[in-house]
Amino acid sequence: MKEGLEKYRHVLVITDKKHEEKALRMQRELQNRGKSVQLEVMASLDVLIGKELVSNQPIGRGLIIFGEGTLGIERVAVSAGYSRDDIFIDSSQESRAFCSQCHHITIIGSDESFICENCLQQLEPSEHYSTYHRASLAYPVFKETDGKG
Ligand SMILES: [Zn+2]
Secondary structure, eight states, rough: OOHHHGGGOOOOOOOEEHHHHHHHHHHHHHHHTTOOOEEESSSOOOOHHHHHHTSSSOOTOOOEEEESSSSHHHHHHTTOOOOOOGEEEESSEEEEEEEEEOOOOEEESSSEEOTTTTTOOOEEEEEEEETTTTTEEEEEEOOOOOOOO
């Protein structure tokens, strides 16, 4: 059982086909604890379908997202009124970094520097991990200027 899920009576689980097994195990585990679970399986995580699903949920439910591309679903859930505390993400592949300038979260493949999708700063992930953003903090890379700046 994921920490924090105890308090929800109703949980919406969204998963892609690839993570269906894992999601089913989670569903059983939650049901064994007397929770009502709505499981939605998509071929791959689709933001439009996800938006539809989260918009039809009463506020105060837990949301678990399995799969690749969970960030899109997370964003529509937050704009539909979910608090970040109500969203649980299970995606081992994704490495997330958030921009120290605009706090935009970018999915990164490695620890190398990357460009923020939102403000286009060149950033480098740090060791600092934010549990709020569930991402590492990334700082701008200051390029060395040749000669006089
Ligand atoms: Zn940024």
